[in-house]
Amino acid sequence: MAACVHTVRHLFITRGAQICTAIPAPQATSLDGNGLQSATLVRMVAFAAGRASSRTPAFRDIPFPNQPLRAPTVAEARAQGRLILIAEDDRINQIVILRQIEVLGYAGEVASNGAEALRLLDSGPYALLLTDLHMPDMDGYSLAQAIRREEARRQRPGQQRLPILALTANALRGEAIRAEAAGMDACLTKPMQLHLFEAALRKWLPQEVGRSESSSVPGANASALRTAAGVMHIELLNSLIGDDPAMVRGLLREYQISSRRLAERMDAAFLAEDFARLGSIAHELKSSSRSVGALNLGDLCAELENACRTLVRQSIACSMSDFDAELQVFDAHLDEWIALTA
Incomplete structure (x- = not known):
């Protein structure tokens, strides 16, 4: 022919x-x-x-990556009530989705499977969940069902229902129906066109809530949020292990020693340009930091972890600098608090 x-x-x-x-x-x-x-x-x-x-x-x-909006940090997005959680096991998809939401002016955090996403949801508020449907350990269907069961169990007056959007490379109608039956609100097909992705985020993300004065200033970062959010959240730690001062001091000292050791390993990984290792250590420290109420440090570890996924050395270096500065501030506040409470 x-x-x-x-x-x-x-x-x-x-x-x-x-x-x-x-x-x-x-x-x-x-x-x-x-x-x-x-x-x-x-x-x-x-x-x-x-x-x-x-x-x-x-x-x-149609918005293109050469005209990006200014994306907030993880700490800013959390303060604004607009932090996105991404449950996705494929590393390339993680990078693409993180980049897309950054271009659109949002911030996100990544969980590599449903079980990790549940742990993150228990540790802090998120405004929206984007979840792949097929993941190891816990898939997207089971994750959505677990979230909806927990929401039904709590039944708190005025509690917000977490929007859950499925991410799938399978555009079959049956999969969208199954996702809806599991408690998801919409189904997006990968790879997502940027303008369609933006429309979905605009529809399902809530308006900004709890926005602090410092986070509304252009160029504000996690360090600028210290005054509003506090370097240490002792009340969070008290809610987990009780208010015995000696026990709290002991745990925080253990965390301080551990964080310094991990920081040294992070420096070594950065100098060796082993960004996969650096991201893994940041992930480990993120979890322990949030557990003891060092929320700013935890959010900066999340920023560093995100940067390591993209392999952009300049972004990784900036995140490392912010983390090192915040760790010094935390150490100083902890030493002062222990001296006052001993």
Whole structure:
């Protein structure tokens, strides 16, 4: 069967003032390759293929990664009541989803399976859960069912129902029905187009709640939240192990020794550029920090863990710097608190 040559469209990437005249203009689009950005290339491929027009809103308004919104830190998003939890076992998918929500101006934290996601949900508030359906240890269906059972058991007046969005590479209708039956609110197909993903997040994420004054200032970070949130949350630790001062002091001292040791291992991993190892240590310290009420440190460990997933050295270095500064502040506050309570 003969090819329909007249329907073939071409996108020529030229250099500077070079002009391609090999074929008639209606089938050809020319693009200067000097300083070419990936988002521009994507837009022009869509234009050349006849899938978009430069005069249509669909072409103009789709947000692309070269025009990102400012994403909050994990600490800021938690203070705003808009932190997203992502349950996804595939490492590449983790990186892609984290990058997408960052581009859209949100912050997230990753759990590698349903069981880990449940533990994170028990340790702190999240505004939205994005979950893969097929994961080891606990899949997305079981995770959603466990969450809905716990919500029904508590039945607290005014308690918010956690929005749960399924992420699936299988677009079959039966899977969406099963996800809904498990208690999920919507089903998104991977890979997610950015504008559709944004629409889903706008629909299901709550409006900002509990926003602190410091977090509303552009450029605020976890360090700036210390005054509002506090470096140490002793009341959280008391709720877990009781209010025996000697026991609390002993546990915090153990944590201080452990965190310093882990920090040394983190420094070594960073110098060796072993970012997988660095992210693993940050994950370990994140959990223990939140358990003892060092919430700022825990959130900074989450930031560092996220950065290690992307393998962007500059982001990892910035997160390491923030973590080191916060650890010094925590140590100073802990020493002062122990002196006052001894």
